[in-house]
Structure formats: C-alpha cells, structure tokens
Amino acid sequence: MIGHDLAAPLRGRRAVITGAGSGIGLACARALAERGAQLVLVGRSSVRGGAACLRDEGHDVEVVECDLADVDAAYRVGAELAARGDIDLLVNNAGIIHREPAVDHARSDWQRVLDVNLNSGWALAQALGGSMVERGFGRIVTIASLLSFQGGINVVSYAASKHAVVGMTKTLANEWARHGVTVNCVAPGYISTENTAPLRADDSREREIRERIPAGRWGEPSDIGGAVAFLCGPDAAYINGHVLVVDGGWLAR
Numbered sequence: 001m002i003g004h005d006l007a008a009p010l011r012g013r014r015a016v017i018t019g020a021g022s023g024i025g026l027a028c029a030r031a032l033a034e035r036g037a038q039l040v041l042v043g044r045s046s047v048r049g050g051a052a053c054l055r056d057e058g059h060d061v062e063v064v065e066c067d068l069a070d071v072d073a074a075y076r077v078g079a080e081l082a083a084r085g086d087i088d089l090l091v092n093n094a095g096i097i098h099r100e101p102a103v104d105h106a107r108s109d110w111q112r113v114l115d116v117n118l119n120s121g122w123a124l125a126q127a128l129g130g131s132m133v134e135r136g137f138g139r140i141v142t143i144a145s146l147l148s149f150q151g152g153i154n155v156v157s158y159a160a161s162k163h164a165v166v167g168m169t170k171t172l173a174n175e176w177a178r179h180g181v182t183v184n185c186v187a188p189g190y191i192s193t194e195n196t197a198p199l200r201a202d203d204s205r206e207r208e209i210r211e212r213i214p215a216g217r218w219g220e221p222s223d224i225g226g227a228v229a230f231l232c233g234p235d236a237a238y239i240n241g242h243v244l245v246v247d248g249g250w251l252a253r
Helices: 023-034 047-056 071-084 107-135 156-179 194-201 203-212 221-232
Strands: 014-018 038-043 061-065 089-092 138-143 181-188 243-246
Touching (some): 014 023, 023 038, 023 047, 071 107, 089 107, 156 181, 181 221, 221 243
Parallel strands (some): 089 138, 181 243
C-alpha cells in the first residue's frame, strides 16, 4: 500500500489491547501508540499502571476495567466498545498459564485458562469484528504461542487454548477478509515476562532454553510489540489468517 504516513502509519486508528498492564501487552500498546494509534486498554485494575506509564510518554489512553476470566463481562465490554463504532484494531493479548501435570489439572483451572486465553478473546473478536465488517476495515491480532504448534509438558490447558486461537483466527480470516478485515496471530517464543519467570529462575532450565535459541537470547516484549504493530499496519493489508512466529529461530532449530 502506498501513500500512508510513514512516520505514523496508524494515525487516526483506535486500538483495543487486552492485558496491557505489563509485559507483552504493554509493549504492544506502546508500539501501536508510537505509530499514531489511540489506545483503549482492557483488563483488570492492573492495566491502570500500564496506562499511566503510556500517558507519561505522551500517548492517548483510555482504560476499560474488565476481569477477562469473566466471559459474560467480556461480552458486555465487547458490545459496548462495538457500539461506539470507532474501534479499528483489536489485540487479544490477555493470557494466563497453569503449570501442573495433566492428571492433577482441576476442572476450575482448566476453565479459567480457557476463559481468559480463548473465550473472552472470542467475545471481543466477535463483537468488534462485526463492527469492523460493517465499516469495511479492521485488524485483529491474537497472541498465540510456540505451544500453538507443540504440546509442552504440564501445560495442557494453555496448549489447548493456544492451539484453539489459531483455529479461530483462520476461520475468522476466511469469513472477514472480503470485508477488509485481517485476522492474524503472533506466536511468541521464549520472552522475558512474568509468565516465564519460573523458567528463568531455574538456572539449568534457563540455560537449556537459551542455548537452543539460534538468536542466543530470550526475546523482549518489544520484539512482539513490533510484530503486532506491523500486522496492524498498512504494509500487512494482504496478510490474513497467518501465524507470525517471533521466536529467535526456536522452531527452525
């Protein structure tokens, strides 16, 4: 696409980002804002810290508090945001992980992981995607994982949810592409975030992981933010139903 603002390709766009209090979500919000987008951060009260940080950097930020473990609440927020008619971009980032052997995995833990990682993301995607289809433009990016391709160990609910978001993404892309809406995923590799803190705290496991990454380092949240911003921007207008892996070469090893 030619003719867009190279310095601020997302100027005039309004983006919803979930789970942007810290880590990958905050990095995604910052990357979008640096490219000109106005932000709506959705999540628990912790997103207020991320919002304050972004406002200090001079960015336009709204906050909508919602516990995304409550799927009914996610549906309500989705409907309210869709009714505004001004949301152009959705980044489904909110996610949790529960580490436990599958034989011990409680039903409540399974449900909570699926509700945060998949069901609430679907609630927002359906509502906002419908509005995007009506207006003939939209970008939806969901954060997947290397465990969208692999099974892992002791993370059965997380792996199931991350496989599922890829299937959801491809189906929505098939239905909405003709209406000017792209739907893609970014699959992070091993990134230095709160979710990976237990792995990084184990010296032996941390070294084992790092030595397998061709880039020779763990990723930073900003590595994911840049990829998400690209998929939301004009240069990615013909990319749809894709899973962009950002892993320092892990899967290629």
